[in-house]
Amino acid sequence: MRHQVKSTRLGRGSAQRKALLRSLVTSFLEKERITTTHSKAKAVKPVAEKMITLAKKNTLHTRRQALSYIYKKTVVKKLFEDIGPRFMERPGGYTRIVKIGPRSGDGTEMAVIELVGTEFKKKTKKKEKLSAKAKAQAAKK
Numbered sequence: 001m002r003h004q005v006k007s008t009r010l011g012r013g014s015a016q017r018k019a020l021l022r023s024l025v026t027s028f029l030e031k032e033r034i035t036t037t038h039s040k041a042k043a044v045k046p047v048a049e050k051m052i053t054l055a056k057k058n059t060l061h062t063r064r065q066a067l068s069y070i071y072k073k074t075v076v077k078k079l080f081e082d083i084g085p086r087f088m089e090r091p092g093g094y095t096r097i098v099k100i101g102p103r104s105g106d107g108t109e110m111a112v113i114e115l116v117g118t119e120f121k122k123k124t125k126k127k128e129k130l131s132a133k134a135k136a137q138a139a140k141k
Helices: 014-031 038-057 060-069 073-086 126-140
Strands: 033-037 095-102 109-115
Touching (some): 014 033, 014 038, 033 038, 038 060, 038 073, 038 095, 038 109
Antiparallel strands (some): 033 109, 095 109
Protein backbone atom coordinates (compact mmCIF):
# COMPACT_ATOMS: atom_id res chain seq x y z
CA MET A 1 0.00 0.00 0.00
CA ARG A 2 1.13 3.54 -0.70
CA HIS A 3 0.04 5.28 2.47
CA GLN A 4 1.47 8.80 2.71
CA VAL A 5 3.77 8.32 -0.28
CA LYS A 6 3.40 11.60 -2.12
CA SER A 7 6.33 11.91 -4.51
CA THR A 8 6.09 10.90 -8.15
CA ARG A 9 8.84 8.70 -9.51
CA LEU A 10 8.98 10.27 -12.99
CA GLY A 11 10.39 7.00 -14.39
CA ARG A 12 13.79 7.48 -12.73
CA GLY A 13 15.86 6.22 -9.85
CA SER A 14 16.06 8.30 -6.69
CA ALA A 15 19.42 9.91 -7.49
CA GLN A 16 18.38 10.80 -11.04
CA ARG A 17 15.05 12.14 -9.81
CA LYS A 18 16.74 14.33 -7.20
CA ALA A 19 19.18 15.70 -9.80
CA LEU A 20 16.31 16.38 -12.23
CA LEU A 21 14.28 18.25 -9.62
CA ARG A 22 17.31 20.27 -8.49
CA SER A 23 18.09 21.36 -12.04
CA LEU A 24 14.45 22.17 -12.80
CA VAL A 25 14.09 24.22 -9.61
CA THR A 26 17.36 26.05 -10.34
CA SER A 27 16.33 26.99 -13.88
CA PHE A 28 12.78 27.83 -12.75
CA LEU A 29 13.98 30.27 -10.10
CA GLU A 30 16.54 31.71 -12.51
CA LYS A 31 14.08 32.38 -15.34
CA GLU A 32 10.85 32.58 -13.29
CA ARG A 33 9.03 30.65 -16.05
CA ILE A 34 9.81 27.30 -17.69
CA THR A 35 8.06 24.92 -20.07
CA THR A 36 8.15 21.24 -19.13
CA THR A 37 5.88 18.21 -18.96
CA HIS A 38 2.84 18.48 -16.73
CA SER A 39 3.99 15.73 -14.36
CA LYS A 40 7.42 17.34 -13.91
CA ALA A 41 5.79 20.71 -13.28
CA LYS A 42 3.61 19.15 -10.58
CA ALA A 43 6.72 17.61 -8.99
CA VAL A 44 8.68 20.89 -9.12
CA LYS A 45 5.93 23.06 -7.61
CA PRO A 46 6.21 22.01 -3.93
CA VAL A 47 10.01 22.15 -3.97
CA ALA A 48 10.08 25.60 -5.55
CA GLU A 49 7.51 26.89 -3.07
CA LYS A 50 9.61 25.58 -0.17
CA MET A 51 12.62 27.46 -1.54
CA ILE A 52 10.60 30.69 -1.74
CA THR A 53 9.39 30.15 1.83
CA LEU A 54 13.04 29.79 2.91
CA ALA A 55 13.84 33.05 1.11
CA LYS A 56 11.07 34.83 3.01
CA LYS A 57 12.76 34.00 6.34
CA ASN A 58 16.13 35.30 5.06
CA THR A 59 18.52 34.02 7.71
CA LEU A 60 21.98 32.59 7.28
CA HIS A 61 20.65 29.12 8.03
CA THR A 62 17.91 29.30 5.38
CA ARG A 63 20.40 30.68 2.84
CA ARG A 64 22.66 27.68 3.48
CA GLN A 65 19.71 25.32 3.17
CA ALA A 66 18.87 26.81 -0.22
CA LEU A 67 22.52 26.63 -1.31
CA SER A 68 22.57 22.93 -0.46
CA TYR A 69 19.73 22.31 -2.93
CA ILE A 70 20.10 24.91 -5.70
CA TYR A 71 23.04 24.50 -8.08
CA LYS A 72 23.93 28.15 -8.78
CA LYS A 73 24.94 30.76 -6.20
CA THR A 74 23.61 33.54 -8.42
CA VAL A 75 20.16 31.96 -8.35
CA VAL A 76 20.24 31.80 -4.54
CA LYS A 77 21.22 35.46 -4.46
CA LYS A 78 18.31 36.33 -6.76
CA LEU A 79 15.98 34.18 -4.67
CA PHE A 80 16.84 35.93 -1.40
CA GLU A 81 17.18 39.48 -2.73
CA ASP A 82 14.41 39.63 -5.34
CA ILE A 83 11.91 36.77 -5.17
CA GLY A 84 11.66 36.37 -1.38
CA PRO A 85 10.84 40.01 -0.61
CA ARG A 86 8.36 40.09 -3.51
CA PHE A 87 6.24 37.38 -1.84
CA MET A 88 6.70 38.56 1.77
CA GLU A 89 3.01 39.40 2.26
CA ARG A 90 1.72 36.30 0.44
CA PRO A 91 1.04 33.28 2.70
CA GLY A 92 1.60 30.66 -0.03
CA GLY A 93 0.73 29.74 -3.59
CA TYR A 94 3.70 31.39 -5.27
CA THR A 95 3.58 29.34 -8.48
CA ARG A 96 1.08 28.65 -11.23
CA ILE A 97 0.88 25.70 -13.64
CA VAL A 98 -0.80 26.29 -17.01
CA LYS A 99 -1.37 23.42 -19.44
CA ILE A 100 -0.38 24.25 -23.01
CA GLY A 101 -1.40 21.07 -24.85
CA PRO A 102 0.34 17.95 -26.11
CA ARG A 103 3.92 17.87 -27.35
CA SER A 104 4.07 17.26 -31.09
CA GLY A 105 6.68 14.49 -30.89
CA ASP A 106 5.13 12.02 -28.46
CA GLY A 107 1.87 13.62 -27.32
CA THR A 108 2.97 14.20 -23.74
CA GLU A 109 0.94 16.87 -21.95
CA MET A 110 3.07 20.02 -21.66
CA ALA A 111 2.73 22.81 -19.12
CA VAL A 112 4.23 26.14 -18.19
CA ILE A 113 5.14 26.71 -14.55
CA GLU A 114 5.61 30.34 -13.58
CA LEU A 115 5.76 32.59 -10.57
CA VAL A 116 2.54 34.40 -9.76
CA GLY A 117 2.91 38.03 -10.80
CA THR A 118 5.27 37.37 -13.72
CA GLU A 119 2.65 37.20 -16.45
CA PHE A 120 3.88 36.84 -19.99
CA LYS A 121 4.47 40.15 -21.74
CA LYS A 122 4.39 40.03 -25.51
CA LYS A 123 7.59 41.29 -27.06
CA THR A 124 7.24 44.04 -29.61
CA LYS A 125 9.00 43.71 -32.91
CA LYS A 126 11.64 46.17 -34.10
CA LYS A 127 9.46 47.46 -36.92
CA GLU A 128 6.64 48.24 -34.48
CA LYS A 129 9.06 50.09 -32.20
CA LEU A 130 10.42 52.11 -35.11
CA SER A 131 6.97 52.98 -36.39
CA ALA A 132 5.88 54.05 -32.88
CA LYS A 133 8.90 56.36 -32.66
CA ALA A 134 8.13 57.80 -36.11
CA LYS A 135 4.54 58.46 -35.07
CA ALA A 136 5.70 60.17 -31.89
CA GLN A 137 8.12 62.39 -33.84
CA ALA A 138 5.41 63.24 -36.38
CA ALA A 139 3.05 64.21 -33.57
CA LYS A 140 5.66 66.59 -32.14
CA LYS A 141 5.99 68.43 -35.46
